[in-house]
Amino acid sequence: MRRRLFAIIRKEFIHIFRDWRTLMIIILMPILMIVLYGYAITLDMRNIVFGVIDDARTTESRALIEAFSENGFFRPLHREIRRDDMEELFMRRDVHMVLVIPKTLSTDLITRRTATVQLIVDAGDSNVGTFVNNYAAQVLNIHNRRVNDTSPLLFTITPRIFYNPDMNSTHFFVPGLVALILMLISALLTSIAITREKETGTMEQILVSPVHAREIVLGKVLPYVFLGLINASLILISAWILFAVPVRGSLLLLGVLSLVYVFVALSFGLLISTVARTQLIAMFGTLMATILPTIMLSGFIFPIASMPDILQYFAQILPATYFLLIIRAIMLKGVGLAELWPEALILTGMGVLLLFAATRRFRMRLE
Amino acid sequence: MTPLISVDHFSKSYEEVRAVRDLTFEVNRGELFGLIGPDGAGKTTTMRTLVTLLRPDTGSVTVDGMDVRTRMKDIRAITGYMPQRFSLYPDLSVEQNIRFFADLFAVPREELPARMDRLYRFSRLEAFSRRLAGRLSGGMKQKLALSCTLIHDPVLLVLDEPTTGVDPVSRNEFWEILHELRAQGVTIVVSTPYMDEAMKCDRIVIMHDGASLAQGSPRDLVASMTVPMYALDDRDLVMNFSRIETVPGVRSVQSFGDSLHITSDGDILPERLQSAIGGALGRDVHLRPISPSLEDVFIALIEEGGVHVL
Numbered sequence: 001m002r003r004r005l006f007a008i009i010r011k012e013f014i015h016i017f018r019d020w021r022t023l024m025i026i027i028l029m030p031i032l033m034i035v036l037y038g039y040a041i042t043l044d045m046r047n048i049v050f051g052v053i054d055d056a057r058t059t060e061s062r063a064l065i066e067a068f069s070e071n072g073f074f075r076p077l078h079r080e081i082r083r084d085d086m087e088e089l090f091m092r093r094d095v096h097m098v099l100v101i102p103k104t105l106s107t108d109l110i111t112r113r114t115a116t117v118q119l120i121v122d123a124g125d126s127n128v129g130t131f132v133n134n135y136a137a138q139v140l141n142i143h144n145r146r147v148n149d150t151s152p153l154l155f156t157i158t159p160r161i162f163y164n165p166d167m168n169s170t171h172f173f174v175p176g177l178v179a180l181i182l183m184l185i186s187a188l189l190t191s192i193a194i195t196r197e198k199e200t201g202t203m204e205q206i207l208v209s210p211v212h213a214r215e216i217v218l219g220k221v222l223p224y225v226f227l228g229l230i231n232a233s234l235i236l237i238s239a240w241i242l243f244a245v246p247v248r249g250s251l252l253l254l255g256v257l258s259l260v261y262v263f264v265a266l267s268f269g270l271l272i273s274t275v276a277r278t279q280l281i282a283m284f285g286t287l288m289a290t291i292l293p294t295i296m297l298s299g300f301i302f303p304i305a306s307m308p309d310i311l312q313y314f315a316q317i318l319p320a321t322y323f324l325l326i327i328r329a330i331m332l333k334g335v336g337l338a339e340l341w342p343e344a345l346i347l348t349g350m351g352v353l354l355l356f357a358a359t360r361r362f363r364m365r366l367e
Numbered sequence: 368m369t370p371l372i373s374v375d376h377f378s379k380s381y382e383e384v385r386a387v388r389d390l391t392f393e394v395n396r397g398e399l400f401g402l403i404g405p406d407g408a409g410k411t412t413t414m415r416t417l418v419t420l421l422r423p424d425t426g427s428v429t430v431d432g433m434d435v436r437t438r439m440k441d442i443r444a445i446t447g448y449m450p451q452r453f454s455l456y457p458d459l460s461v462e463q464n465i466r467f468f469a470d471l472f473a474v475p476r477e478e479l480p481a482r483m484d485r486l487y488r489f490s491r492l493e494a495f496s497r498r499l500a501g502r503l504s505g506g507m508k509q510k511l512a513l514s515c516t517l518i519h520d521p522v523l524l525v526l527d528e529p530t531t532g533v534d535p536v537s538r539n540e541f542w543e544i545l546h547e548l549r550a551q552g553v554t555i556v557v558s559t560p561y562m563d564e565a566m567k568c569d570r571i572v573i574m575h576d577g578a579s580l581a582q583g584s585p586r587d588l589v590a591s592m593t594v595p596m597y598a599l600d601d602r603d604l605v606m607n608f609s610r611i612e613t614v615p616g617v618r619s620v621q622s623f624g625d626s627l628h629i630t631s632d633g634d635i636l637p638e639r640l641q642s643a644i645g646g647a648l649g650r651d652v653h654l655r656p657i658s659p660s661l662e663d664v665f666i667a668l669i670e671e672g673g674v675h676v677l
Contacts, residue, residue: 007470011459018458205454205515208418209471210444364439366420 004211008219012193016223026189030181030231031238034174047305048132050097051077051089056105064101064117067143073135086120090162091339093325096122097132124163124332126172128303133161163332171246174239175327176300179320182232182258183265184290189224190269191282199278204366213362217355221266228262229255248334254327257340260347261323265290267354268319274361294320322347369432371396371523371554372417377426379412386412388577389426394556394570399549401568401585402558403665409577410558411451414527417556418448430523444472447516451527453508457501461492461511464500465518472519486514489544506537513544524548526557530564542567562661573665580668585661592664594618597637597654599627599644614647616640621666628663629654 016023050068054061068074077095089095100118102108108115119136123129194216197203206216232255239245247254269286276282294300297311298320304312315321322343329335337344372394379387387409394400402410415421416428419439428435430442455464465486469479487493490510495503500511509529516524526545530538542564545555549569557568565571565585572582581588604611605622612620616635621628631640641654659667 003470003473007467011456011463011467014459014463015456201450201452201454202456204420204450205448206471207420208443208446208448209468210440210473211471365422366415367422 005215005219008211008215009222012219012223015193016227026185026227026231027234030185030235033181034177034235034238035242047072048074048096048128048135049077049094049305050074050099051081051086051095053081053083053086053098053100055103056101058106060106060109061101063147064105064143065099067146068099068136068139071139074139090122090124091329091333091335093122096128097136099136118160121161122163123161124172124328125303128172129161129163171243171332172328173301174243174245175331176298176324178232178235178239178258178327179261179298179323180291180294180300181235182228182262182323183268183294183320184287185231186224186228186262186265187269187272187286187290188283189227190220190266191273191276191286192269192279193220193224194270194273195276195279195282207364207366213364214359217270217359217362220270221263221355224266225259225263228266229259232258232262245331247331249330249336253337253340254330257323257326257330257344257347260344260351261319261326264319264347264351264354267351267358270358271354271361274358274363293318297321299324319347319350322350368396370394371398371431372400372556373427373429374413374417375427377413377416377423377428379409379416379421379424386577387416390572390574390577390579391426392572392579392582394554396554397549397552399545399555399557399567399569401565401571402556402574403560403562403565403568403571403661404558404574405560407576408574410574411527412577413574414448414525414556414558417523418446418525419443420448444519445522447519447521447524449512449516449524449526449529451531453512455500455508455512455515458499460497460499461503462496464511465515468515469518474519482518482520486517489547490514504537505533506540509533509537509541510544513541517548522554524553524555526555528558528560530559530561538564562665565661573668575665575669581664588664589659589661592659592667594633595631595637596657596659596663597629597631597640598623598657599629599652599654600625601627601652604648610647611644614640614643616643619667619670621663623662628657630663630667 052065054065065076069076074097077089081089081095081098086098089098098120100120102116102118105115105117117140119133121129121132121136194203197206236247236254236258240247268289272285272289273282276285293314296302297304297307297315298318299315300320304315304321307315326340326343326347329340370393374390374392377387377390378385390409390413402408402413404410412421416423416435417430419435419442422436431445433442435442456467459467462483465483466479469482474482487496490507490513492507492511492514495507500508503511513526513529516526530541533541545557546567549555557564559565568585570582570584571588573580573588599611602625604627605625608620608622608627611617611627611629616631616639618630618632620630629640629644631637635643637654637656641652644654645652
């Protein structure tokens with residue numbers, strides 16, 4: 001078992017290094033892509049969940065909360081939160097914004113005819129941050145006019161933007177690009193690696209040996225995990241150099257979870273190759289199955305929360321959805337495994353499941 | 368001794384196409400057995416079934432008493448298979464290819480040097496051991512492919528048209544190697560569209576349109592053709608021999624390169640036939656008596672339907 005597996009791995013490495021043109025494409029294409037795509041795209045959103053710390057608890061404060069809740073943009077978190085919980089709620093993405101109403105709201109309104117409320121906005125997604133901020137300003141404007149249409153500026157907003165204080169959109173898109181490029185390249189690598197052998201007839205030759213499906217499948221995945229790791233590092237380094245995207249969390253954790261994600265993508269590519277007969281079909285299928293869903297549905301550009309229900313369910317089965325949460329959280333928020341373990345676990349499970357399915361589907365005969 | 372391979376009323380279809388129809392034959396141990404026939408005769412389908420790459424639709428196919436449907440791994444372990452197309456890794460060197468297959472078949476490491484020496488001796492590939500397989504000539508590629516299928520000392524060797532597209536010198540050399548292997552006790556099943564190669568087999572089955580037309584030793588098959596045959600060397604007639612076919616006493620006419628092969632119905636004297644044909648053409652012709660070749664047998668079989676010789 002181990003000897004046959006190592007033989008296939010060794011052979012695969014020879015293929016990789018002898019074909020230096022393909023190797024250069026594999027290494028340079030991601031860098032090219034990140035340069036080309038590393039620009040912002042605008043977006044729109046709804047259903048922004050916000051929490052409230054209401055220290056006033058007066059008619060006026062309730063009216064203000066109501067003003068936020070009654071339109072389609074904001075949805076209140078239906079429970080009390082404490083100041084100490086706020087950080088954790090942001091980390092877990094339970095809220096995107098917290099509205100802090102001071103004790104003196106009602107008295108200030110009466111005595112000074114103006115009052116200050118605080119908005120704390122999660123800008124881990126910089127675009128989300130911008131939009132939340134703008135929407136909130138509008139809601140307050142409307143509320144001001146309703147409360148007192150002679151004095152349009154009753155409240156003053158002092159926003160404090162967390163995690164991406166410059167509202168730099170590349171900080172938001174670059175992690176997404178890493179997720180997209182890693183998925184695309186990795187899945188392509190394995191789906192082509194097997195269909196190529198089907199096309200050249202070498203698969204027919206090695207099948208007529210005591211080799212097992214699991215040895216072929218594993219032997220194809222493991223060398224490319226190595227290649228995927230090189231890819232991931234190069235992408236992250238170029239993101240750092242070109243766009244100054246920070247990595248606030250653990251670099252090691254980011255590396256390990258990127259590897260898990262690469263493993264998922266490689267296994268997915270293998271599954272495609274068990275269905276596809278030719279390299280062309282495999283390539284086309286992989287492009288269709290990775291690029292579009294990853295761009296449109298994983299939260300890469302459009303927030304999942306504002307999608308129709310059915311697409312939200314679909315987003316749940318995309319590996320990129322989980323990796324995006326992980327990589328943004330680690331790079332921008334500095335979040336650790338303590339918060340990210342559910343996503344890490346789901347990704348690992350997906351990888352194992354896909355690899356198992358690829359092994360089961362792998363045909364040991366020509367029919 | 369029981370035969371090594373037993374194919375019994377085997378049929379196989381791909382969607383609409385019936386690739387093999389009701390094929391029955393046996394291959395004895397130590398025999399060099401040929402599947403003879405043109406493209407599309409069902410040779411490749413039969414061979415792929417022998418090495419468990421395909422499953423029979425109906426009928427049974429067994430190798431060393433093991434059913435190809437159920438004993439896939441066991442049959443693969445004792446079989447060497449060389450597909451029709453060159454199927455090694457062109458970007459691996461000669462030695463890397465051989466070692467890769469040695470690992471796949473779990474050849475004991477301590478035996479590997481001796482086996483590689485032996486394979487290098489007959490293939491004469493040692494001087495090229497570091498050359499990439501993709502850069503070998505056609506004949507050397509085939510010898511490398513054969514070496515890779517022999518590395519695990521198979522009991523049965525299945526070779527699908529190993530000499531198609533190989534130069535005549537390399538073809539002869541390849542067949543010499545096959546005879547050496549047979550002398551060492553390896554059972555060999557080989558397919559070929561070439562009748563001269565068929566003559567080098569111990570026994571053959573002649574296939575056409577997925578069915579067996581005849582089987583037996585090639586010499587017996589040729590001897591079974593008892594009717595007299597003549598060659599008519601005339602380049603101008605090769606494309607236009609319909610006038611000869613209608614001459615009384617002529618059973619069939621086939622073009623063979625620059626000459627025609629004429630089969631008489633046996634009752635007519637050669638001189639009478641010659642003058643009758645000359646009369647039909649309006650000029651003198653010369654008929655040369657020939658002994659039929661396997662190709663003549665094959666054509667006669669296709670025209671008449673199957674005859675069985677054992």
